[in-house]
Amino acid sequence: MxxxxxxxxxxxxxxxxxxxxxxxxxxxxxxxxxxxxxxxxxxxxxxxxxxxxxxNQQARALRTAKSGLVGMILPQHDNRFFSSVGQCFSNEARARGGLPAIVSTRRERDQEVEAVRQLISYSVDALMLVGTTHPEELSAICRAENVPHVFVDQPCQGAPSVVTDNRGGARALAEILLQAAPDAGEADTVFLGGNADLPATSLRILGYQDALRSAGRQGRVIACGYRRAPTRDALTREYERRGRLPEVLLVNSIGCLEGVLEFLVTLPLDEVDQCQLGSFDFDPFGRLLRHPIPMVRQRADELIRVAYDHLDGGTWSRDSFDPIIVAPELILPDDDHFTRVNQPALPVG
Amino acid sequence: MxxxxxxxxxxxxxxxxxxxxxxxxxxxxxxxxxxxxxxxxxxxxxxxxxxxxxxNQQARALRTAKSGLVGMILPQHDNRFFSSVGQCFSNEARARGGLPAIVSTRRERDQEVEAVRQLISYSVDALMLVGTTHPEELSAICRAENVPHVFVDQPCQGAPSVVTDNRGGARALAEILLQAAPDAGEADTVFLGGNADLPATSLRILGYQDALRSAGRQGRVIACGYRRAPTRDALTREYERRGRLPEVLLVNSIGCLEGVLEFLVTLPLDEVDQCQLGSFDFDPFGRLLRHPIPMVRQRADELIRVAYDHLDGGTWSRDSFDPIIVAPELILPDDDHFTRVNQPALPVG
DNA sequence: CGATTCTGCGCAATCGATGGTGCAGAATTG
DNA sequence: CAATTCTGCACCATCGATTGCGCAGAATCG
Known part of the structure; x- marks a missing residue:
């Protein structure tokens, strides 16, 4: 001993x-x-x-060229969606006897490239690339080194990808909001937040427009980025310009939702009550607002499960690389499993 | 090419x-x-x-017995505090050229032990153990294999540990709340949430009691665990029994805060307004409540930085293993910037 | 000019696990 | 009883990087 x-x-x-x-x-x-x-x-x-x-796994890996390491590239850990992705990845990897190595790269190209190279130098058996900014470049590196890989949350040309049904999710959310405000005109119907150059946002905008079109209505888009403060300021300017809030406000991403709420808490309650608010991305606090809001939750578990199946099913070397689409959940205020007493009073607003 | x-x-x-x-x-x-x-x-x-x-890192590791891998054991990724810890760890590890391998073990003993063994079989250069439930056992394994390690957020006998100043943070938070409700009696002064058997909660209770004592006052403790629903139910029962909310309510941990808010939203506004609410643990949504609440934020960055210094400073093989204490931040509603709690480091135990 | 000291670099063993190959002895067959 | 087939296991090369050791040839010294 x-x-x-x-x-x-x-x-x-x-x-x-x-x-x-x-x-x-x-x-x-x-x-x-x-x-x-x-x-x-x-x-x-x-x-x-x-x-x-x-x-000794190093010795085994050296001999067999299989390390048991599985790598993941992630923009950040400290974010509700990505941390959930990391959690699911960790679960799946360990369930299969692998060791997860998760590297966060802050959506920066150089960091992404360096991290991929580093992971490859450890002979990772496979690589999962989440929300990367330069998928094609990373895929080229993996291909050159013959490393199985799959993209998650952000599609890649010529490589397998698994993504949320951004368009469908946004459409479903928009439909809920439009129904709740049947008379809102174009100027009062707003999609707020995100970066229209990125696939996720542009697809969500398309879904929003789908809903508008099928209701024979019109609306606007304010893509002010993913961050809290600029979103708050954009909404503030909008309010000041028009003298009131939009009647329909679809907020894209959780950071933006925080920015929106930051502004809303400065307004009188009855004004906030006029606004149909919804969020693409989930936060439990969304259920705790004066009016709990509908939210779209991406299914991290499904995304990872499908991506992993893809890797060890060998599906990753198919002919076609159309992204695999995973439907998100629409979380409605009223299918809350906790029964609410009386009319909700409000911490927020 | x-x-x-x-x-x-x-x-x-x-x-x-x-x-x-x-x-x-x-x-x-x-x-x-x-x-x-x-x-x-x-x-x-x-x-x-x-x-x-x-x-090839495997070959190098085999020869030199230094892998460049740094392991971390974490209860879960999908939690604001722990994901932040993971983020900081990832940053530090990569800044030093290492590869972070983070494994989540759900606070389960078997998973913790297995994960430590697995990481050791990869010849990790060091191990950081966060919020583990059986520190002494894990430390024994590491010692047997001669692996440098440090505990974070949960102290360990006979091994280096870095923990938040739970007592000082809770005291500072309690002082804020007590000042805001100078006339609250014992029955109306409540510490809610957590597990009194664990060091973190028991120290926070001590800090709460410190504040009470120095104000010449009394209060109660309801340690109902860390989870949302039981906390909500505990507060509900309390309300029903006494016919009103406590005047001072110090909520321990973010999950418990969600439970508290879930109940508060069912009450009339003026009742909620009577309650001085504070949270040990930070969530940005806390600033977006009707009355933004004071929160204590643990400094994941500092915890990890100190723990890491400890590892590569070789400090980890000292004589004494008194935990190193890191002060948390007290985040006040009216501040835009964060106030640091400046308490003398108190002994843990 | 022979002896010593440098310079610059290659040889070969090693880390620990794996797997192709082959060799004894037992069991079976004709 | 000789020939063949099976069993059970050991030998050794190998994966790629590192490192102690030592060997040539050049430079310096006396």
């Missing part, structure tokens, strides 16, 4: 009076092919477990 | 007309000791970078 230091296959071999190759075969399951006697196998396994032996 | 497949030190050696050992020396900086001519070094480096060579 004191000399637990040198725990190699050779130590076990000596203790079990067998050769290293026999020990190796006994411990990794292919002793059948190598015709090792069952008694020998059991003796070796017993000794190995008594001594808490576990194989 | 097409044949980027076999990128080993031998390939580079052939291209540079040198031997593998020379290439190795040239690329990892110790060519000075090995008396390699500067011209040779430059030729090798040029060729290596032209071909995008980077060393």
């Amino acid at each position: 004191a000399e637990t230091k040198p725990q190699t296959i050779y130590d076990i071999a000596r203790l079990a009076e067998a050769s290293p190759s026999t020990v190796s075969a006994a411990l990794n399951g292919n002793w059948k092919k190598r015709r090792i006697a069952r008694a020998t196998v059991e003796r070796i396994q017993r000794i190995a477990s008594e001594h808490g032996y576990s194989a | 097409a044949e980027t497949k076999p990128q080993t030190i031998y390939d580079i050696a052939r291209l540079a007309e040198a031997s593998p050992s020379t290439v190795s020396a040239a690329l990892n900086g110790n060519w000075k000791k090995r008396r390699i001519a500067r011209a040779t070094v430059e030729r090798i480096q040029r060729i290596a970078s032209e071909h995008g060579y980077s060393a």
Whole structure:
């Protein structure tokens, strides 16, 4: 027990009076092919477990070119959606005996490239690339090194991708809001937040427009980025210019929602009450507002599950690389599983 | 460019007309000791970078017993505090050229033990253990394998730990709330949430009591666990029993705060207005409530920075293992910037 | 000019696990 | 009983990078 230091296959071999190759075969399951006697196998396994032996993964990886490491590139950990993605990835990776290595790269190209290179230098068995800004470049690196990979949340030309149904989700959310404000005109119907150059936002805008069109109505788009403060300021300017809030306000992304609420709390309650608010992205606090708001929640679990199946199903080397689409959840205030008493009073507003 | 497949030190050696050992020396900086001519070094480096060579980390790790991997055990990714810890860890690890491997273990003993073993089998250079439930057991494993490690957010006997000043933070928060409700009696002064058996909660309770004592007042504690629904129910029962809300309510942890708000939104506004609410743990939505509430934010960045310094400063093998205490921030509703709690570090235990 | 000291670099062993190959001895067959 | 087939296992090369050691040839010294 004191000399637990040198725990190699050779130590076990000596203790079990067998050769290293026999020990190796006994411990990794292919002793059948190598015709090792069952008694020998059991003796070796017993000794190995008594001594808490576990194989040096570096050596194994060097020999077999399979490391057991699975890499993920993520914009950031500290974000509700991405942290949830990280959680699901960690679960899946470990369920399959792998070791997750998650690297956050802040949506910066250089960091993304460096992280991919670093992960590859560790011989990762596969790579999952979430919300990256330069998918094609990263995919080229992976392809050159022959590393299986899949993109999540952001599609990539010529590589497998799994993304949320941004368009469908936005459309469903917009329909809810439009129904609640049947008389809102174009000027009073607003999609707020996000970056229209990125696929996610542009698809959500399309979904919003789908809903408008099928209701025979019109609306506006203010794509002011993903950050809190600029969104707050954009809404403030809008309010000051028109003297009132929009009647329909579809907020794109959780950071933007915070910005919107920051402004709304400065207004009289009855003005806020006139505004049909919805959010594409989920935060539990959304249910705690004066009027709980409808939210679209991306299904991190499904995204990762599908992406992973894709990797070890080998589907990743198909002919066509059309993105796989995962439907998000629409979370409505009234299918809340907690029954609310009386008319809601409000922490917010 | 097409044949980027076999990128080993031998390939580079052939291209540079040198031997593998020379290439190795040239690329990892110790060519000075090995008396390699500067011209040779430059030729090798040029060729290596032209071909995008980077060393196989498994092979290097096998030889040197240093992997560059740094492991972290975390209860979960999808939590504001822990995801922030993960983010800081990832930043620090990569700044030092390491590869972060973060494993979430759901506060379950078996998962914690297995994860530590798994990480060790990858020859991690160091291990950071955050919010674990069985620190002593994990520390014993690390010690047996001679792996440097440090605990964060949860102290461990006989191992280095870095923790938030829970007592000081809770005291500062309680003082704010008590001042705002100078006449609240014992029955109307409540600390709600958490698990009194765990060090974090019990220290926060002590801090709350410190504040009470120095104000010559009394209060109660309801430690109903860390989860949302039980907290909501506990507050509901309290309200029904006494016919009103407490005048001072210090909520312990972010999940509990959600539970509290879930109940508060069912009450008339004026009742809610009577209650001085504060939260130990930060959520940006806390600033967006009808009355923005004071919150204590643990400084994930500091915790990790100190823990990391500890690891590579070698401080981790000192004589005494008193936890290192990091002061949290007190975030007040009326501040735009954050106030630092400046309490003397109190002994943990 | 022979002896010593540098310079510059290559040889080969090593880290630990794996798997192709082959060799004894036992069991079976003709 | 000799020939063949099976069993059970050990030997050894290998993965790629590192490093102790040592060997040529050039430079310097006496």
